[in-house]
Amino acid sequence: MSQPAPLIACHDCDLLQREITLKPGCAATCPRCGAVLYRNATDSINRTLAYAMSAALVFLVANGFPIFAIESQGSLKGITLMGAVHSLWGQDMQAVATVVFITAVVIPALEILSLVYLLLPLRLTMLAPGYNQLLRLLRLAEPWGMVEVFMLGILVSLVKLTSNFRVIPGVALWSFAVLTLLIAAAAASFSTRDVWCCVDRINGRRVAP
Amino acid sequence: MNGLSGSAASLGLCACHVCNLVSRVRNPRQAAHCPRCGAYLHARKPGSIASCWAFLIAGYILYIPANLLTMMETGSLISYRKDTIMSGVIHLWKTGSWGIAAVVFIASILIPLMKLVSLTVLLISVQRRSTWEPRQRTRLYRMVELVGRWSMLDIYVVTLLAALVQLGALATVKAGPAAVAFGAVVVLTMLASLKFDPRLIWDPLYKERGHERDAH
Numbered sequence A: 001m002s003q004p005a006p007l008i009a010c011h012d013c014d015l016l017q018r019e020i021t022l023k024p025g026c027a028a029t030c031p032r033c034g035a036v037l038y039r040n041a042t043d044s045i046n047r048t049l050a051y052a053m054s055a056a057l058v059f060l061v062a063n064g065f066p067i068f069a070i071e072s073q074g075s076l077k078g079i080t081l082m083g084a085v086h087s088l089w090g091q092d093m094q095a096v097a098t099v100v101f102i103t104a105v106v107i108p109a110l111e112i113l114s115l116v117y118l119l120l121p122l123r124l125t126m127l128a129p130g131y132n133q134l135l136r137l138l139r140l141a142e143p144w145g146m147v148e149v150f151m152l153g154i155l156v157s158l159v160k161l162t163s164n165f166r167v168i169p170g171v172a173l174w175s176f177a178v179l180t181l182l183i184a185a186a187a188a189s190f191s192t193r194d195v196w197c198c199v200d201r202i203n204g205r206r207v208a209p
Numbered sequence B: 001m002n003g004l005s006g007s008a009a010s011l012g013l014c015a016c017h018v019c020n021l022v023s024r025v026r027n028p029r030q031a032a033h034c035p036r037c038g039a040y041l042h043a044r045k046p047g048s049i050a051s052c053w054a055f056l057i058a059g060y061i062l063y064i065p066a067n068l069l070t071m072m073e074t075g076s077l078i079s080y081r082k083d084t085i086m087s088g089v090i091h092l093w094k095t096g097s098w099g100i101a102a103v104v105f106i107a108s109i110l111i112p113l114m115k116l117v118s119l120t121v122l123l124i125s126v127q128r129r130s131t132w133e134p135r136q137r138t139r140l141y142r143m144v145e146l147v148g149r150w151s152m153l154d155i156y157v158v159t160l161l162a163a164l165v166q167l168g169a170l171a172t173v174k175a176g177p178a179a180v181a182f183g184a185v186v187v188l189t190m191l192a193s194l195k196f197d198p199r200l201i202w203d204p205l206y207k208e209r210g211h212e213r214d215a216h
């Protein structure tokens, strides 16, 4: 050990400690407050990239096709996410429509695209231009992406509707379920620590306090 | 761990909130930027307590109309009903969808209330520089952060059902004014919990230990 392990401070209690090496799949927790400090995610960059790229495809299907269709007076009426946002906007609910549009469409799209944009060059040991602004943006956007909550919203609406209508599940219903899983998998395998290690290696610097 | 003890801030160090790099802050009064990612460095979130209170109080105020006003109007040729959040839950329960009724009750009524109360308790305890159970209070904060997003559920349900308005004569579903208030409560409580800095829970402990050290 020529150089001491890097310092880290717990994000929840600010306890200063030194990093320890972890077995694959393990996580380091703060000895004082129990917060998860970092994880040894195996093959983090490749896996996250794979999940993000498949999520990008599924995202297009989920937003382009109807979530479910309702039979009324002999005709089928499909509901897409954008259609629902649009009709809410038309009911003088612009604020609510904006919140739904941002949390269920814009932020998930932004997260998926920026992961692909960041990680694809990183795999080829290159840095995407503006990578640090993007990582900062991701950090800000992270709490506002709510695809999994939207998925639960779909299920609750289905239950509410089936009591009065004949409801036919659409392609986007399954796509949203898959998208929820893929985004969760990408979030679980993504490790900012690994990304920054990679960035430091490419920049050939070692920044220590 | 490895003989280090004490907060990064008390040792003149500061962890970057974006890339987690710990770097030395020479002059705490001067604006510093992370040497690795360029993010603005701050030992604690700036204006944490004041802005958290502001979001929280606005959340409390809007919580009232969110629960009293109409969330959704549903009408068909045979029936017409106006539902608040609570009456919607009761209707679900009566029609036999107990599971969904429980989910909606937890997401739309319990979680927002729990968030408001927990953040108030956390803020008051931090302002009183309490040293009571910091680990449990940090855990409470982590729970608030984890479950908070799920209260958006009802907003999504209203959005999807309101799309039915286009169905025409057979049925109309309209979002009511409570949707705006409730959406605002969810966003405001999320902003409040993002603004709260859990490290403030631990700071009074350092100060006390610091005094002990000075006395020896």
Ligand SMILES: [Zn+2]
Binding pocket: A010, A011, A012, A013, A014, A015, A030, A031, A032, A033, A034, A035
């Ligand atoms: Zn900690």
Ligand SMILES: [Zn+2]
Binding pocket: B016, B017, B018, B019, B020, B021, B034, B035, B036, B037, B038, B039
């Ligand atoms: Zn940084």
